[in-house]
Amino acid sequence: MSTTFEAKVVGFLCNWCSYAGADKAGGAQKPYPHNFKIIRVMCSGRVEPEFVLEAFRKGATGVVILACHPGDCHYKTGNVIAAGRFRLLKKLLIQLGIDEKRLIMEYISASEGERFIEVITKTVRDLESLETAPA
Amino acid sequence: MSDKPKIAMYWASSCGGCEIALVNLHEKILDVDAAFNLFFCPCLVDTKTKDIEALADGELAITFFNGAIRTDENLEMARLLRKKSQILIAFGSCAVEGCIPALGNLVPAAKYFDPIYRDNLTTANPDNIIPLNKSEIAEGSLGIPLFLKKVRTLGQVTEVDYFLPGCPPEPHRIWQAVAALIAPDGPPPKGSVVGVGPSTVCAECRRERTDKKIRRFFRTYEIIPNQTECLLDQGILCMGIATREGCGGLCPEVNMPCTGCYGPPAGRLDQGARMTAAIGSILDLGEVKGLGEKELHGRIDQALGAIPDYAGTFYKYSLAGSILGGREKL
Numbered sequence: 001m002s003t004t005f006e007a008k009v010v011g012f013l014c015n016w017c018s019y020a021g022a023d024k025a026g027g028a029q030k031p032y033p034h035n036f037k038i039i040r041v042m043c044s045g046r047v048e049p050e051f052v053l054e055a056f057r058k059g060a061t062g063v064v065i066l067a068c069h070p071g072d073c074h075y076k077t078g079n080v081i082a083a084g085r086f087r088l089l090k091k092l093l094i095q096l097g098i099d100e101k102r103l104i105m106e107y108i109s110a111s112e113g114e115r116f117i118e119v120i121t122k123t124v125r126d127l128e129s130l131e132t133a134p135a
Numbered sequence: 136m137s138d139k140p141k142i143a144m145y146w147a148s149s150c151g152g153c154e155i156a157l158v159n160l161h162e163k164i165l166d167v168d169a170a171f172n173l174f175f176c177p178c179l180v181d182t183k184t185k186d187i188e189a190l191a192d193g194e195l196a197i198t199f200f201n202g203a204i205r206t207d208e209n210l211e212m213a214r215l216l217r218k219k220s221q222i223l224i225a226f227g228s229c230a231v232e233g234c235i236p237a238l239g240n241l242v243p244a245a246k247y248f249d250p251i252y253r254d255n256l257t258t259a260n261p262d263n264i265i266p267l268n269k270s271e272i273a274e275g276s277l278g279i280p281l282f283l284k285k286v287r288t289l290g291q292v293t294e295v296d297y298f299l300p301g302c303p304p305e306p307h308r309i310w311q312a313v314a315a316l317i318a319p320d321g322p323p324p325k326g327s328v329v330g331v332g333p334s335t336v337c338a339e340c341r342r343e344r345t346d347k348k349i350r351r352f353f354r355t356y357e358i359i360p361n362q363t364e365c366l367l368d369q370g371i372l373c374m375g376i377a378t379r380e381g382c383g384g385l386c387p388e389v390n391m392p393c394t395g396c397y398g399p400p401a402g403r404l405d406q407g408a409r410m411t412a413a414i415g416s417i418l419d420l421g422e423v424k425g426l427g428e429k430e431l432h433g434r435i436d437q438a439l440g441a442i443p444d445y446a447g448t449f450y451k452y453s454l455a456g457s458i459l460g461g462r463e464k465l
């Protein structure tokens with residue numbers, strides 16, 4: 001099926017890991033999907049559940065939270081807190097009739113520029129096929 | 136007829152508890168009566184909608200509007216009373232943020248009647264009869280109010296001057312709000328939330344708090360809480376932490392967890408999101424260094440497992456007023 005649908009994807013990237021990873025990818029001139037909109041936060045623990053709901057209300061196809069690997073958060077436990085909120089938000093989204101696959105959390109370190117590209121390219125593609133899949 | 140300023144109290148989609156709360160002003164209700172003429176209140180006095188229609192615009196000094204907007208009749212009354220009132224107060228949780236009626240927003244509109252009229256085990260309805268807006272019968276046509284697709288708050292359908300939360304608002308808070316309206320230094324700014332405190336229920340709760348580390352949650356029947364420690368510290372899902380101050384901490388005072396009836400705290404849009412934020416930060420997940428994603432998320436899901444009906448618990452009173460307002464597609 002031909003897809004003309006372009007997803008709007010909001011990514012909250014932790015300054016210390018995935019944002020640095022994204023920077024690295026950018027520095028190496030690696031292309032990544034232009035419809036992945038990056039918001040830099042100081043830690044994934046800064047991502048208030050309100051931010052996620054607000055993004056969906058405003059029409060985001062997907063929301064992606066990228067954090068440091070477990071145990072590696074710059075502020076020790078920010079990413080674990082974010083993970084707890086993420087799991088709980090998914091359960092709420094199901095009840096609110098939003099496909100839980102539209103909320104994604106991944107752990108990407110500063111050195112994983114390649115992986116950053118892979119993850120978000122795949123995520124954007126997945127979200128687009130989700131949206132165009134026959135109901 | 137009396138020339139005291141006219142006031143009204145009207146119930147839209149509500150249970151009537153707000154009227155009880157008003158009567159619970161006890162002898163102060165006499166002061167209200169001395170100062171005002173309670174012109175319209177279907178629960179207590181016998182004037183009709185046509186009497187409201189006959190008033191000049193703005194002839195009602197104050198209207199306390201309780202109940203959510205569920206039907207087209209609720210909507211019409213909200214607009215009529217807005218027109219006829221100088222001050223329109225969203226009175227109680229249903230009018231302020233949707234309350235129990237708004238839990239209907241978790242169900243697609245087409246299925247809304249099913250649990251009662253079709254699926255209920257003790258219901259036999261072979262002819263598939265459900266309430267209709269208009270029915271033709273031999274004697275003519277009959278109408279009942281139309282159910283709208285989505286439950287909305289009063290503030291979502293018309294301009295509201297003040298918001299008085301609570302399910303129902305505590306009588307001393309109602310009094311405080313009324314007193315503020317007629318205070319010599321002028322009423323609070325329009326759009327204010329009145330009859331509340333600045334913080335959360337925890338600020339009024341007398342239980343001792345420690346650093347929260349929750350391994351699992353308990354439902355109220357699974358545990359006998361001790362009388363002194365914070366209920367949330369004990370693993371009981373107390374919404375006080377994500378609920379506006381105002382009630383005096385009534386429920387935790389008697390060993391019951393707060394269920395959130397005063398809505399989200401000041402400056403916050405979404406009570407469920409607040410509770411999600413709080414719970415995410417108090418789970419005890421042990422050592423996580425080197426843990427894979429699957430394992431970490433597994434531990435979290437296990438800790439959350441005992442919570443029943445997430446949306447129904449976190450948005451029991453505030454779904455219509457929340458960021459998403461209910462299901463994405465109704």
Ligand code: SF4
Pocket residue numbers: 336337338340341342344364365366367368373374375376384387393
């Ligand atoms: S969470 Fe509940 S029990 Fe604990 S301090 Fe707050 S209101 Fe009191």
Ligand code: SF4
Pocket residue numbers: 302336375378382383384385386387392393394395396397
């Ligand atoms: S403790 Fe919570 S549920 Fe109980 S009256 Fe106060 S705000 Fe309402």
Ligand code: FES
Pocket residue numbers: 014015016017042043044045066067068072073074075076077078079
């Ligand atoms: S600093 Fe990266 S997730 Fe906390």
